[in-house]
Amino acid sequence: MKTISSERVRTMLQTMWPNLRMIWLTDPVYKIVPVQELPEIVKQLSVAHMVYIKNLWDCDESALMFHVNAKKYGYDEFFANLREKYPEHYDLAEGQLVREALKQGEAVNREASYAIGECMGTKFIGQMIDHDVNIIITDEGIYFADPQTDEVWKGHEEGDAPFFVKF
Numbered sequence: 524m525k526t527i528s529s530e531r532v533r534t535m536l537q538t539m540w541p542n543l544r545m546i547w548l549t550d551p552v553y554k555i556v557p558v559q560e561l562p563e564i565v566k567q568l569s570v571a572h573m574v575y576i577k578n579l580w581d582c583d584e585s586a587l588m589f590h591v592n593a594k595k596y597g598y599d600e601f602f603a604n605l606r607e608k609y610p611e612h613y614d615l616a617e618g619q620l621v622r623e624a625l626k627q628g629e630a631v632n633r634e635a636s637y638a639i640g641e642c643m644g645t646k647f648i649g650q651m652i653d654h655d656v657n658i659i660i661t662d663e664g665i666y667f668a669d670p671q672t673d674e675v676w677k678g679h680e681e682g683d684a685p686f687f688v689k690f
């Protein structure tokens with residue numbers, strides 16, 4: 524698992540967009556998304572099937588839910604890995620499984636969630652638009668995903684103008 528510190532994420536963001544000031548990084552460290560896994564992860568987190576309804580379900584709700592799905596994806600993956608590693612405890616409830624893993628010396632407290640967050644901006648893919656999307660730190664730099672379409676693109680210092688990022 525490759526990780527990145529919050530400080531490094533902040534530096535990456537501000538190097539690319541010096542005017543980006545609103546950066547909320549809630550954890551000290553995040554898991555980097557391998558760029559070759561990005562299509563499959565976006566597919567897993569997708570909310571693009573949900574029906575657009577102005578204000579009620581548009582870009583901000585879509586980006587929020589994609590973000591939540593990313594957190595849940597990491598949670599489920601964590602437990603799937605533990606169950607694979609300790610098949611004798613496969614049927615334990617999650618809380619018991621964690622207690623068992625701690626007894627076995629698992630580094631449960633060194634886990635991290637995926638570097639996938641929400642991003643508000645005034646320009647994306649070269650288009651002036653007030654929009655909410657998702658932002659993803661990969662091993663090949665900063666990517667965006669539009670949760671309403673699942674379109675993925677590499678962040679660009681001119682083509683994208685984020686003003687708020689929350690991981």
Ligand SMILES: [Ca+2]
Nearest residue numbers: 578579581583
């Ligand atoms: Ca809305």
